[in-house]
Amino acid sequence: MNIPYLSLRSILAKPLSSFLSWLLLAFGVTVVLLILLVSKELENEISKNTKGVDLVIGAKGSPLQLILANIFHVDFPTGNINLKEAVEVSHSRYIGEVIPLSLGDSYAGYRIVGTTDAYAALYGAELKMGEWFHEPMQVVVGALAAEKLNLRLGDAFESQHGLSEDGEAHESEPFVVAGIMSPSNTVLDKLILTGVASIWQVHGHEEAHESHEEDSLVSIDHWGLTVTQEQYEEEQITALLVKYRSPMGAVMLPRAINGESSMQAASPAFETARLFNIIGVGMQVLNILGVMIIAISAVSVFIALLNSLKDRKYDIAIMRSMGATRSQILLHILFEGLMITFVGAISGLLIAHGVVYAMASSLEGINPRTFYFINEEWIVLFGCLLIGLLASVIPAVLAYKTDISETLAKG
Amino acid sequence: MLVTKNLKFAYDEAAALNFPDWEVASGDHALILGPSGCGKTTLLHLLSGLLRPTSGSVVIEGTHLEALSSSALDRYRGQHIGFVFQKPHLIGSLTVEENIRLATFFGHKPKRNKEINQVLEDLQIRDLAHRKVYEVSQGQAQRVAIARSVINQPAVIFGDEPTASLDDESCTAVVRLLKSQAEACGATLIIATHDHRVKSEFPNQLTL
Secondary structure, eight states: OOHHHHHHHHHHHSHHHHHHHHHHHHHHHHHHHHHHHHHHHHHHHHHHHHTTOOEEEEESSOHHHHHIIIIIOOSOOOOOEEHHHHHHHHTOTTEEEEEEEEEEEEETTEEEEEEOHHHHHHTTOOEEEEOOOOSTTEEEEOHHHHHHHTOOTTOEEOOEESSSTTOOBOOSOOEEEEEEEOOOSSGGGGEEEEEHHHHHHHTTTHHHHHTTTTOOEEEEGGGTEEEEHHHHHHOEESEEEEEESSTHHHHHHHHHHHHHSSEEEEOHHHHHHHHHHHHHHHHHHHHHHHHHHHHHHHHHHHHHHHHHHHHHHHHHHHHHHTTOOHHHHHHHHHHHHHHHHHHHHHHHHHHHHHHHHHHHHHSTTOOOOTTOOOHHHHHHHHHHHHHHHHHHHHHHHHHHTOOHHHHHHHO | OEEEEEEEEESSSSSEEEOOOEEEOTTOEEEEEOOTTSSHHHHHHHHHTSSOOSEEEEEETTEEGGGSOHHHHHHHHHHHEEEEOSSOOOOTTSBHHHHHHHHHHHTTOOOOHHHHHHHHHHTTOGGGTTSBGGGSOHHHHHHHHHHHHHTTOOSEEEEESTTTTSOHHHHHHHHHHHHHHHHHTTOEEEEEEOOGGGGGGOSEEEEO
């Protein structure tokens, strides 16, 4: 027998009102934490995938679309840009590293990206087996794509035009799996990488090339790419991922490209911040809702305790007659409020993490870190206990002040 | 063992209650008699330390109750005084046994399992030990209340109209139980009542 046990029994003795208080608090905490966890997870995903990319250069259109298509591989590309023009722009003295991307084909819903070795290196990807693509039509498959498509080394497949599964199949020579990457927890996991030239070859331009075998070669050194003169003149790519050589690039480059060329440049940092602003309003509304539910729960704890005091006046007086001190009665009521809020807050925390895990597992491309805890959660938990304390302090003080002689005389 | 002197209590200036000096010997059983509203309950609360007198003194076995601090008085009450009221007033969220155990907790006399079993046995409520208190009858509940009042082996047991709401048969049984339990733990029994059925049982009577 002790004070917390007494409080616990008192909570269990009125299951309905205790359940209501618990339910409200657990729900409120779930909403607040869910938003907190999801936005943290999103920020984390975004920063992981935009790491090392200062600027994306592509065809004119929506800058957000350019970023979504070329960095996160979720939206459709804005269009293509001429290789020659892209190479010329990339000679700018503000540009450090350049990675070309060529999008537009897929295999069973997984995107095929024509690029260079530098793209995999950007995310620090490593091969689980096989080797990187050297020859045309060789591909290296991301970990998730390989698992879902059941692809093994040496497997061959024909790509489809377009990024959806119902795209028209290319009737050209098939791609061959040369390597499979280890999971990197980045966007690479769901991609199929190949050389830029392979994409051109699939689209049938290669035939024209074969009659010009004597064609002189053009070496684009800073891309790590060598193409024929004809390819250089005629082929297209989708976008360039750019790293600035100096901070001045951030000032000069976007303006120069957007103003003076047929291409556009968009900054991943800026566009994702803009995206966050757009969805931020909705998140804020939900957050306020969650905090309000927590507040309502506090009111319900307050009312439940205050109401029960009427019935418990004699209980309290009897306990005092048995030797309970005023402080023990105060603690008894405080514990009761705190226990409900504590259990409610912990339940909310567990539910929120469970939901995040379930969501992350079902969402493609988000890699769930199941039970990681963030600092803000301690603040929410602590806040809940504070609210529970506030809700029970007035009933507790009233109980503390109970006039035992008067109460017992009326009994 | 219980001595009062010049005991006075005033709810307000106009209605002051003056109580005659009184003495009860150790192990003696005594009654406080009088019609409703004459201050029986007030006197009982003064004697048991539930209420502080405006002036005068209450001495139990050499301890001046009026001199104790608030928390010391609570502790003294828990250790040396037991109560039985008109209604049992058991704690509804606890079982019968836990109600008795609660008295040992607040009375700072933990680990009295043997005594608790004994008193459950003596009062024939052993079968009810793990029942919720709303599952037992009024008469059984009053027996639990008696068990609760004697478990800490107090020096004094105070009864405030413990028989008022009982029929003749139960009344006799409760008085008998109170007396035998008080004697068993060597306690002095003091009952405030207007119930004439119990008058003949107690020689030491204070009429207000």
